[in-house]
Amino acid sequence: MIAFIKSLWGDRRGNVLVIVAAAMPLIIGGAGLATDTIQWTLWKRQLQRAADSAAVAGVYDREATSGSTSTASAAVTxxxxxxxxxxxxxxxxxxxxxxxxxxxxxxxQVAVTVAIQRRLSFSSFFMSTPPTITATATAAAIPAGGDACVEALETNAAKTGIINSGNTTIYMPSCVMHSNSPSTNSASAGGSSDVTALAIAAVGGIQQSNNFHVTAYRPYSPPLADPLASITPDPNAMTCSASALTNTxxxxxxxxxxNCFASLSVGSNKxxxxxANFGPIYINGxxxxxxxxxxxxxxxIVLTNKSVAANATxxxxxxxxxxxxxxxxxxxxxxxxxxxxxxxxAVDCSGCNKLNGGSASLIxxxxxxxxxxxxxxxxxAGTATCTMVVARRIVFTGNSNFKGLSQCVTEGLPQNNTVRMIRLVA
Structure with missing residues (x-):
């Protein structure tokens, strides 16, 4: 095009001027429309990106508030x-x-529609009203594949929810480890630990480690609800003795x-x-x-207190x-x-619960x-068990094998503790 214009500019024949005069509006108009099209496309893409992000933010808010819509609109804005x-x-x-x-x-699900009116540099000469550019996005929480056999409920960003330490070996190929901690290192595998899992998921970040052998890392996932939140000990169900429950x-x-005792202990080599089917063993303080x-x-074993005081031991x-x-x-x-x-x-503490056991242990x-x-x-580490771990923070210190929750229906383990991810769906 540039070479053509240069040739016309150098041409001395009079009819060329007429052709140039007739063609120039078309050339200018084409250039103007091309500029407007590029600008429109840029604005549309930026607006769509903003709508996508806002819809995702709305779903994160709903996930954090058990599905409530009361603050989702504010999160979108x-x-x-x-x-x-x-x-x-x-x-x-x-x-x-x-x-x-x-x-x-x-x-x-959260659907967001946004619109702007912007004047286009060329088309505005012929349009009395700036055109409206609209973008719509819908996001939702969907299953990420796999249930959490291990779930840390910690919500403090200064705390790591799941720690695999030392020579720990964890084998749970049908299960997910999930941490609700928003920490930048929400779940870790240090030392010589060896963790095989379906996925490692967390509300916060997860640092890649050669000690993790997983099909997927899922950082910045929605928090998982406490699967046993509805269970609360009833003091009226406790018939307490002042004595301890021991091997004697x-x-x-x-x-x-x-069914209620002051404490529970089993001595060494005892x-x-x-x-069988004794029922709940209440430990009163x-x-x-x-x-x-x-x-x-x-x-x-129910660690509780017959007292209803909030600060009961x-x-x-x-x-x-x-x-x-x-x-x-x-x-x-x-x-x-x-x-x-x-x-x-129970008052938060570090390292106050240590559940070790030899190879004969089976929970x-x-x-x-x-x-x-x-x-x-x-x-x-020989036999996979129908065991589920739900704690504020979890530190693995040895060897454990876990079956998937779907394999443990008859054992009564909570089901549908499914890890989710937030994605655009429309």
Missing amino acids: RDLSLNLHSYYGLKTGYPVTTFPANSGVKTN TNFATLPAGT TLNVP GSVNFQGTFNCTGCT IGTVSSNAQAANNITAPTSGTYKGISIYQDRR TGALYFPSQELWYNGGG
């Missing part, structure tokens, strides 16, 4: 204020934020209905066999100390490496699928420590 430059003033009446109903696997306890001489063999089928668990902890949770009732339950009134059911840290060594 806030995100737009960060992602749209000040000279992109939205058209009056926008953004329009709606909340489509759950559809199939798509939950907590004779169950035949206990007063009828007794054995405590709890009658005291702690649990395992050094020998503890056998309990169809029961749940809640005990902890200590189990040494020589202990053999054989606990099978009940498959029905209040504590269905729970092997050890700690009251939420079937959930280990639930929602307010405190749990150090866990599941024993031998």
Whole structure:
């Protein structure tokens, strides 16, 4: 085009001037329309990007508020204020934020429509009203593939939710590790640890490690709800004794209905066999100390306090490496699928619960420590078990194999503890 114009410019014949005069409006118009098209496309792309981000922000807000829509619109507006430059003033009446109903696997959906009016440099000569540019996006939470057998409930950004330390070996190819901590290093695998899992997911960041052997890293995932949040000990269900439950306890001489004890302990090289289907064993303010063999089928150890005071003392668990902890949770009732339950009134502490055990240990059911840290060594690495770990923070210190939750339906473990991701769906 440039060479053609130069040739016309140098041409001395008069008819060329006529051709140039006739063609120049077309050339200028074509250039103007091309410029407007490029500018329109740029604005459209920037507006679409902002709508996409705002919709995703809205879903994150809904996920954090158990599906509520009360603050989602504010989250959308806030995100737009960060992602749209000040000279992109939205058209009056926008953004329009709606909340489509759950559809199939798509939950907590948020749809955002935004629009701007911008004058185009060439077309404005012929248009009395600037054109409207509109962008729409819909985001939702969808399953990411896999249920969480290990879940850290920590929400403090200064704390790592899951730590795999030392020579720990974890094998859970059908399960996900998930941490609710928003820390930049929400789940870690240090030392010589070896962690095989379906995925590592976290609300915060996850630093890549050669010690993780996973099909996917899923940082910045929505938080997972506490799968046992609805379970709370009932003081009226406790018939308490002032005595401790120990390896010397004779169950035949206990007063009828007794299910609550001051503490629980098994001495070194000693054995405590709890009658099958004994039910919940309530520990009234005291702690649990395992050094020998503890056998309990169809029961749940409940660390609680008969007092209803908010600051009532809640005990902890200590189990040494020589202990053999054989606990099978009940498959029905209040504590269905729970092997050890700690009251939420427990005061946060680091390293205060240490559940170690030798290769003979076998725990079937959930280990639930929602307010405190749990150090866990599941024993031998030979047999996968229907074990679930839910704690404020979790430190793995030994070898453990986990079955997937879908393989543990008959054992009563909570189901549908599915990790999700937030994605654009329209």
